[in-house]
Amino acid sequence: MSDEIKKTPLYDEHARQGAKLVEFGGWLMPVHYTSIMDEHQAVRNSLGLFDISHMGQFLASGPETGQWLNRLLTNNINRLEIGECQYTFLLNEQGGVIDDLIAYRYNENDYLLVVNASKIEEDFAWMNSHRDSSVEFKNCSDDFAGLAIQGPQAIQLFDLYFGPQYSRPARNEIKSIQCDLMEFFIANTGYTGEDGFEIFFPSQHATTVWNQILEKGANFGIKPCGLGARDTLRLEMCYPLNGSDLSADHTPLEAGLSFFVDFQKENFIGREALLKQKAEGVQRRLVPFRMTEKSPPPRPHYPIFKGDRQIGEITSGTLSPTLNIGIGMAYLPAEYARINEIIEIDVRGRRYPAVVEKKPLHRKGN
Amino acid sequence: MNVPENLKYATTHEWLRLDGETATVGITDHAQAELTDIVYVELPKVGGLVSAKQPVAVVESVKAASDIYSPIGGTVTEINPALEGNPALVNTDPYGDGWLYRIKIEAGEDLEQLNEPAAYKAQISG
Numbered sequence: 001m002s003d004e005i006k007k008t009p010l011y012d013e014h015a016r017q018g019a020k021l022v023e024f025g026g027w028l029m030p031v032h033y034t035s036i037m038d039e040h041q042a043v044r045n046s047l048g049l050f051d052i053s054h055m056g057q058f059l060a061s062g063p064e065t066g067q068w069l070n071r072l073l074t075n076n077i078n079r080l081e082i083g084e085c086q087y088t089f090l091l092n093e094q095g096g097v098i099d100d101l102i103a104y105r106y107n108e109n110d111y112l113l114v115v116n117a118s119k120i121e122e123d124f125a126w127m128n129s130h131r132d133s134s135v136e137f138k139n140c141s142d143d144f145a146g147l148a149i150q151g152p153q154a155i156q157l158f159d160l161y162f163g164p165q166y167s168r169p170a171r172n173e174i175k176s177i178q179c180d181l182m183e184f185f186i187a188n189t190g191y192t193g194e195d196g197f198e199i200f201f202p203s204q205h206a207t208t209v210w211n212q213i214l215e216k217g218a219n220f221g222i223k224p225c226g227l228g229a230r231d232t233l234r235l236e237m238c239y240p241l242n243g244s245d246l247s248a249d250h251t252p253l254e255a256g257l258s259f260f261v262d263f264q265k266e267n268f269i270g271r272e273a274l275l276k277q278k279a280e281g282v283q284r285r286l287v288p289f290r291m292t293e294k295s296p297p298p299r300p301h302y303p304i305f306k307g308d309r310q311i312g313e314i315t316s317g318t319l320s321p322t323l324n325i326g327i328g329m330a331y332l333p334a335e336y337a338r339i340n341e342i343i344e345i346d347v348r349g350r351r352y353p354a355v356v357e358k359k360p361l362h363r364k365g366n
Numbered sequence: 367m368n369v370p371e372n373l374k375y376a377t378t379h380e381w382l383r384l385d386g387e388t389a390t391v392g393i394t395d396h397a398q399a400e401l402t403d404i405v406y407v408e409l410p411k412v413g414g415l416v417s418a419k420q421p422v423a424v425v426e427s428v429k430a431a432s433d434i435y436s437p438i439g440g441t442v443t444e445i446n447p448a449l450e451g452n453p454a455l456v457n458t459d460p461y462g463d464g465w466l467y468r469i470k471i472e473a474g475e476d477l478e479q480l481n482e483p484a485a486y487k488a489q490i491s492g
Binding site for chain 2: 032034035037228232296299319321348
């Protein structure tokens with residue numbers, strides 16, 4: 001496996017448009033173009049465009065694919081009609097999270113899996129080592145560019161770019177369409193909490209599509225957005241990030257995401273470990289918190305105290321641009337992982353109060 | 367990048383404005399542009415003794431916390447009260463209303479170790 005830092009097909013375009021580029025998960029990505037605050041507000045108020053070409057895409061086909069995926073992933077793939085998708089987990093034998101991903105069923109026996117950029121090789125190797133020989137399984141990550149179009153004006157932009165010939169996929173639906181002589185996967189999914197779409201298409205057209213969307217979206221005040229805003233947006237929604245809030249050391253039950261685990265279906269990898277944990281009681285839980293007074297921004301790894309006892313550390317944290325207060329998430333012992341529990345965050349040796357809240361931290365109309 | 371002629375500069379992007387035996391300290395336009403939106407500033411204690419090059423303050427953007435190093439040694443006499451409610455002043459007026467603290471310079475401190483504007487300009491364009 002190469003240790004070289006990777007670039008998406010849009011790297012030159014990002015540099016040309018003045019992005020500040022940093023290394024993320026083995027990729028050189030824009031952290032912002034103007035500022036995180038600007039870009040965050042653009043997504044909440046009008047429209048933002050993200051390069052998500054670094055994410056991984058696997059294609060799986062064949063009559064046994066559904067059954068095979070059901071053995072490897074926690075959610076029930078049989079629930080998907082053609083054109084539907086679901087959020088799901090790839091677990092190890094101990095029930096720990098290898099990756100969180102979205103599985104899209106775009107045809108009778110054809111599935112697209114979109115995985116985290118930092119986990120592409122690991123996910124593929126794991127799934128391939130457990131492969132059913134009748135399933136055709138390919139890592140197509142390099143073939144695809146991906147863009148996320150997110151914001152209240154996303155629907156208008158979709159209609160302007162793809163309409164009237166193509167109608168929008170409904171929430172959690174995917175369409176495969178031909179437009180401008182190329183095949184697009186368009187999914188009504190996102191990581192920001194706003195209306196929007198994620199589109200995947202052949203990587204050689206990345207620059208063209210990126211610039212066309214910026215051009216057409218100019219009417220709606222579209223802004224190119226970097227990973228900095230992507231992080232503040234998803235954290236306001238309490239969406240977890242693999243590598244920070246999710247890891248091989250935590251199960252989906254601890255992460256509060258048992259909704260995406262189907263214990264009723266036939267065996268899946270990690271099922272036994274999760275059932276055992278359920279029976280014994282989940283010892284710690286991932287919860288969101290909000291600072292209760294002005295403080296430095298809470299950041300990953302800052303210690304969390306209850307009285308004199310350290311009870312955990314922050315997994316993800318930031319200043320919320322929408323709420324204008326520090327927010328974050330952490331695994332806390334079950335007895336403290338309760339809404340309204342007061343905790344203290346240690347920043348450079350000084351402690352600031354925070355309160356455990358209900359998900360999500362941001363609701364529309366805030 | 368704005369580099370006023372009446373200031374001295376540290377290589378760590380702090381500026382110093384001399385006023386007899388006291389000085390005002392802040393961060394440069396280059397530094398604030400690198401940080402982008404500053405959301406929190408932690409300042410030294412008034413009356414505290416600081417040394418040249420010692421980390422004395424923290425300026426936080428959304429993404430990162432940055433240490434600020436005192437360009438000179440001495441006693442902190444004043445800190446900017448406006449920054450508590452409006453940390454963005456450091457972005458909008460880094461040499462004026464976004465000043466960080468004032469310091470009574472310790473006797474024998476060497477101002478020569480700080481840079482002239484031309485040298486700082488060369489550093490940030492290099």
